[in-house]
Amino acid sequence: MAEAVVGQLVVTLGGALAKEATIFGGALLGKEASALRGLFGKICDSKAELESMQACLQEAEQFKDTDKTTAIFVGEIRGFAFQIEDVVDEFTYKLEDCKHGGFAGKMKKRLKHIKTWRRLAAKLQEIDVKLKDAKRRKQDYAVVAGIGGSASAAKSTSRGQALHFTRDEDLVGIEENKEKLIRWLTGSGGGDYLEQSNSKVTTVWGMPGVGKTTLVAHVYNTVKLDFDAVAWVTVSESYNLEDLLKKIAAEFGIAGNIANFEMRRLAESVNNYLQGKKYILVLDDVWTPLVWSEIRNAFPTSNCTGRFIITSRKHEVSQLATGESAVHLEPLEAHHSWVLFCNGAFWNHVDKQCPLELQKLAWKFIAKCQGLPIAIACIGRLLSCKPPTSAEWENVYRGLDSQLVKDVIPDAHMILKISLEDLPYNLKNCFLHCALFPENYVLQRRKTMRQWISAGFIREKEESRTLEEVADGYLAELVNRSLLQVVKRNYAARLKHCRMHEVIRLVALNKAKEECFGKVYSGSGTGAFSVEGARRISVQGGNLEHLSRTAATHLRSLHVFGRYINVDLLKPILTSSNLLSMLDLQGTCIKMLPNEVFNFFNLRYLGLRYTDLESLPDAVRRLQNLEVLDAVHSKLTYLPNSIVKLQNLRYLYASSTFSTSENVRAGGVKVPSGIQHLAGLRALQRVKATPEFLHEVGALTELRTLDVCDVQSEHSADLSNAITKMSHLVHLAIVAAAENEVMWLEGLYLPPTLSWLALRGKLEKTSMPQLFSSWSHLNSLTRLQLVFSNIDEETFSCLCVLRGLRFLWLRKAFEGKRLYFYTGSFPNLTHLFIRSAAQLNQVGIEKGAMQNLIELSLTDCPELKFVPDGIKHLASLEKLILEDTSEELIEKLLEKRYSDECSEDAMQISHIRNVTVGLSHKGLWERIR
Template structure:
C-alpha cells in the first residue's frame, strides 16, 4: 500500500513541476530565479526517485508481513513521502500566492518568499538524504525472502472443506451438480456427442466460493474418468499452471523437463476420449482461460470446467447462463453456521438462552459472510461460555487487529488489495472511512476521489469523472463493494461496503497511515492521531480529537450531527494543508474563520447544514474544486466566489427545490463567466445578467436554473445552446402558470436527464417535442405543469431511448394513449396530478420493458389502464390517492365470482401497492 502514498506524491510533484514554465515567465530577480531553479531541480530529482521506487514497493507489499526489515523500510518511505507531499504543497501555494495582487504587491511577495524558496529546497535536500540513508540501510540489513516465504505471504494455501461450513448451499449445490454431471441437462452419456461446458462461481472475498465448489467437486468426481483441482495465483505463470494441471490430472510426463508445447500436447492426449472435470479456483483474470482453453480436447469427450473468482469479468466466461453469483448467507443459515462453530463440542450445537442476544450481535456484525461467521465462531468456542466473556470479545472486536480475530478473512482481503492498482487501493480505503452500513452515493464518492487526487486522466478520451466512475464499477466487479441500487438506466446509484470487509480495510488504512475513524468513546488515551492523514468522525464529542494534536491532516469527514464548532478550530489550525472538509448533515450554522485559511482545500462539503451565508473570505480558497452546499440554507453566494477559478462543481440550493414546485434557487454574483472549469452548477436563480454570462461555461455537464420567467427564455436558450457537453439539465419556472418559451432551445445530443417545471407554449409545443428527435442519449424526462394535451403527448414518442418518464400535473387531457411500439426502452412511468384523466390506453407492443407504473392523484380514473395485461415485464404497480371504487375492485380475489376485469389485468404483477398520502397508510394488495 505504500506505493499508493508514493503515487499521490508523484502526482503532487508533477503538478508542482508543471508550473515551472509559467514561473520563469515572470521577470525574476537573479536571486529569486536561482532559488526557484534550486527548488525545481530538487523536486525533479525527488519525483524521479519515487517513480523508480514504486515498482519495488508493489513487490515489497507481497512479503513485508514476513520480512521485518522490508516492513520497516516501507514504513520509512511512507513517512518521507508524506513529508515530500507537505513541502511540495507549501511550495505550490507560495508560488501561486505570488501571482495575485497588483505589480507592487506581487513584487513584495516574491522578494519575501526568496527565503522560503531556500528553506524548502533545503527541506527537499534533507528528505532526499534520509531517503538515500534508508535505502543504504535496507540493502545492508535485508534478508532476501525465499520463494516459499513469498508464496506464504500471498495467502495461497491448501483449501479444506469442513462439514460444519456447509450451510445454506443446497440450492446452488443442486444447480452445480446438474450442470456438471454428464447426462444431465440433455448432454447424454454417449462420448460421440462432444460436450464442453464452463461454469463460474463468483462473489465477494470470503463468501464461500471455494467451499461450495469443493463440496460439489467431491460429490461429482466419481462420475468422471479424470479429475483435477488447481488453485490459480493472481500472478500466475502459464508454464507453471500447465505443470500443476498435468500433475493434478496424473499425466504421465516429466513435468520438470518437458517444454511447454509438449506439456500441452500430453494433457490433450491424456484427456482424449474421457469424461473429465477441472476446477480452477480463485482465478483473477479471464486471460487465464483464453491461454489454456485450447489445451483441452473438445471432440469425442465430455469436459466440465468450474472457475471460482471474486471478479465479475471472470464470471462472464460461463457457458450461457451457467454462472452463480454467490451472496452472503441469510439470517437463519448464518445462525446455524455460527452455532456449529461456537458450540462444535456440544452434542446439539445449540446456543444457551443467556448467550442468544450476544450471539445475534456477533452474527449481525458478520452480515452473512461465512468466513467471518466461522472465524468468530471458532474464536468464541475457545472462550468460557459466559455473557461477561462474550461481551468482552464483542467490545474489542473492532479495536483488535482483524488479522488476530479473523486471520482467514484478513488473508483473503490482503490478496485482494495486492491485486489492486495503487490508485484503486486509495479509492477503496477511502470508502472504508464511512460509517458502518453507510450507503455511498456514486456522484459524491467520485467527487471526493477527484478532489483527493486519487483520480488521474488515463488518456485524452476520458474525463476525470469517467475514470472515477470506472473505478467505482471496478470495485463492485471485484466484489469489494456491494450494489445497493441501480438507477433507471442500470447505472450504479448507491453501493456499500460489507461490514467485515470494512473492518479489515480500516485496519489496513490504519496500518498504512491512510486514515482512522474516531467515535469519541473510550477515554482520553483511546485515540491516537499519530501518522493519520485522514480522520473520519463517526460520533461522540470531538474534544479528544481537538486536544489530540492533529497535524497535517489531508481530509476531515464529519458524520456526527451535533459538533462544537469551537472544537474544530484547533484541528483546522494545525492542519493547514487540509484538502477535504466534509461537514454534510451537521447542524452547524456558520463555518469557523479558520476554514478560509486552508489554501490547499479542494473539497468543501456543507450539504444539508444550517449554514445561511458564506463570507467573502471564501475567495481565498484558490484551490477549491468542489463547493457542495446542496439543501443547505444558503440563499446567495458571496461576490468573491467568482475568484475560485479551479471550481469544478458548485451545488447550492435550498431544500426541496429539485423535482418540486420551484421555491427559488441561490442568487449568484456577476462574473460567473470566469468559472470556465465548472462541470456542475445547481440551482441558480435566473436573472438577465446571469443568463448572459452562463453561456461562457461551455464545460458544464450539469446545469439547474430556477425562477425562470418568460422574458428570460431567449437568453436562456442561447446560453444552453452553447453547452455542447450538457448531460443533466433542469429548468424551473418562477411560478406554475409561468410560460417557458423554449422554441429557440437547441439541446445537445449528449443530454441524458431533462427536467422542465413550468407551462410550455401550446402553439409551439409540437415543434419543441419534434426538435428532440436527435436526443438518442436522453434516458430521463421530468415534466411538471406543462399543459400537455392528448394531441401533443404523442410527440414525446420521438424519445425512443427514454427509460424514465415522469408527468407531474403535466397532462390536462381526458385520455392518455400509448401507441404500439412507443417508448420501447421505458422502465419507469410516473403519472401524477391529472384531474381530468378518465382513461389510459396501452396498445400491444407499447412499453415492452416497463417495470414500474405509478399512478397518483388521478381522481377520475375508475379503471386501470386498458391493455395493462400486455405489459409482461411490469413488476410494480403503485396507486396513490386513487378512487376508492377502483381499490375495492382490486381487493377482490382472482378466483372469486365477482372478480373484475381490473383484477385480471394485474394478475401477472408481483407487487401492487395502495398508498394514502394524507394519513400515511400503505396497503400491499399482492
C-alpha cells in the same frame, strides 16, 4: 501500500515541476531565481528516485508481514514520501501566496520566500540522504528470501490447501446454489445434460470470504465420481502459464515426466489424455479472464464431455460462463448466519445452541459480520475457545470494534489483504478513502467521484477521457472486484449507490491506520486519540473529549459525521492544518464557517450539504484552489460576490431548504454577477434565474449539469439562447417560478449529449408539438420529468420520438382523458410514473408498445375506473402501483384477489408479480399480488 503513497506523490511532483517553465518565463530576482532553481533540482531528483523505487516497493509489500527488515524499510519509505509531499505542498502554497496583494506586498513576499525556497531545498536534500541510508541498511541486513514467483506460488498454494477442505458444519445456506450447480454439471433432474453439450463453463463469483470455494468444493466432491477425470487447481493472481498447465496435468494424473515438458508438448498431453473422457476441472480463485483464454485450447471440444468451474471475486471473470450458468454468491441471510455462528461457537455442545444470556451479544457479532461466512466462522471458532460469559465475549467484541481485525478474524483478514495487495496504487487510495466513512454508510457515486478527484487520486489518462470518466471507471472496478457492494442502480442500470461490507471495512481501516492513510475517531474508548502524523481523519462520534486537537500539521482531509458535533471544538485542529485539501461537514448543524477555514489555500473540496449554513462571507475568495463547493440543502439563499474569483471551481452545488404545508422543498440560490468568469464549471445547481445571470451563463460552455429555477415567462428567450451554447450538457433542469408560469421554449436547442431532462412549468400549448418533435436527435436522453406541462392527448404522441427514453415521470402534466401507447412507442422505457392526472379515465396499450417496461405507477387519477387496457401485452412488467385511482377500481381489485371468480381486470394483471393498491384518504396501502 507504500507504493500507493509513492505513486501518488510521483504525480504530485510532476505537477510541481510543470510550474518551472511558468515561473522562469517571468521576471525573477537574481537570488530568487537561484533559490528556485536549487529547489526544482531537488524536486526533480526526488521524483527520479521515487519512480525507481515504486516498482521495488510493490514487490516488497508482499514480504513485509514476514520479513521485519522489509517491513521497516517500507515504513521508512512511506514516511519519507509524506515528508516530500509536505515540502511540495508548502512550496505550492507559498508560490501561490506570492501572486496575491499589491505590488509592494508581492515583492515583500518574494524576498521573504527566498529563505523558504532554500529551506525546502535543504529539507529535500536531508530526506534524500536518509532515503539512501535506508536503502543501504535494507541491502546490508536483508535476509535472502524466495522473492518473486516462488514466494507467490507458495502463497497461493498454501491458500489453496487451506481452503480446499470443507467441513459439514460450514455448509450452511448453500442448498439452492448447490442443487443448481449439480444440475448444470450432471444434468440430473433435467435430462442427461452431459450428453447435450460437449463443453460448459460454470462460474461462481462474489466478494472475498463469501464461501465460493466452500460451495464449489462440496459440489466437486459430490459429483466427481460421475467423471472419468477430475482436477482442482488454485490459480494465483500472479500465475505462470507453464506452471499452471503442469499443475492441471498433475491433478489429472497424467503420467510421464511432465516437469520437463515444454509448453506445447504439455498442452498436447492434456488434450490427448482427455480425449473420449468425461472430465471436470475446477479453477479456483481466478483473477483475470485471460487465464481461461490462455489455457482453453489445451482441452478437447469433441469426442468428450468437459465441465469447468471457475471461482472468482471479479464480475468480469464471471462473464466467462456458458449461457446463464453463473452464480453470484451473496452474504448469508440472518437465520443461516445464526446457524453457522452457533455451529462454530458451540461445536462442543451437544445441541450447539447459544445460551439465552449470550444471545444478544451473539447477534451483535453476527450483525458485524453482515453475512460473510468466513468472518462468522472465524469469530465462532475464537469464541469457542473462550469461557461462555458476557464479560469475555464483550472483550472480544471490543477488540473487533476497535479494529483489531488481525487477531479476531485472521482468516478473513488474510483473504481480504490479498485483494488489497492486488489493487494498483491509484485504486488503493480510492478504496481506502471509502473505508473512512461510517459503518453501513451509503456512498453516492457522483459525490465519491468528486472527492477522489479533489484528493488528487484521479488523473486524466488520455485526452479522450475526463477526470469524471476515469473516476467512474475506478468505482466500477472496485465493484467488479467485489470490494464494494451495489446498493442501488438507476433506471438505466448505472451504479447509483454502493457501500463497503463491514468486515472489508474493518480490514481496510486496519490497513489505512497502519499505512498512515487515515484514522477514524468514534468517540468511544478512554485513551486520548492522537491526530499527529495522520493524513486523513474521520470524526464519527459526538463526544470530542478524547480527541487530541493539536499537532495536525500533516492533515489533508477532515470528514465530520454527526448532526450535533460541535465544530467549534475542532478549531485547534483547523488552526494547525494549513495544508488541508478536503473538509466535509455534511449534516452538521453549523450556521457559520469558522474563520480558520478561509486560511486553507490548498482546500479543493468543501462539503456543506444538509447543514444549517446561512451565508458565506467574502473571505471565501481566499480559497483559490477550491474545486467543489457542495452546499445543497443548506440554508443559503445567496452566494457572495467573491465566489466568482474562484477560477478553479468545477462543481458549484447550492440550494436552500424550506418547509411548506405539503413537504420540505429546495429553493434556489442567487448568484452574483460575473459568473461567466468561472469558465471551468462542470456543474451549477440550483440557481435562481435573473436576466443578468441568463445573459452570462451561456459563457459556461463546459457545463455538464445545469439546474435553474424561478424561471419566468420573460426569461424564456435568454434561457434558450444560453442553453443552446452548452454543447456538453448532460443534466438539465428548468423550474418555473410558479405552477401557472408559461415557459416559451420553442427556440430551445438541446445538445445530443443530454441524458437527463426535467421541465417543471407550463409549456406553451401551440408550440409544444414542435418542441417535442425537435428532440428526435436526443438519442442519449434516458430520463424525462415533466411537471405542470399542460400536455393533451395529441401532443403526448409527439414524445414518442424519444426512443431511447427509459424513465418517464408526468406530474400534473397530462390534462387529457385518454392516454394511448401505440405499437413501437417507447421501446426502451422501463419506468413510467403518471401522477395527478385529474381527467384521465382510460389508458390503452397496443401490443408491441413499451416492451421493456418494468414498473408502472398510476397515482392520483380519480377518474380511472379500469386497469390499462392491453396491460397484458406488457410481458416484462414486474410492478404495478395503483394509488388514489377511483375507489371503484381499488375495491374491485381487493374483492377479487381471493375469489375463484376472476374479473377482466384481474385477468389482465395476472402476469404481474407485484401489484399494490392504495387509497390515501383511507390509509389503505396493500400489496394484492
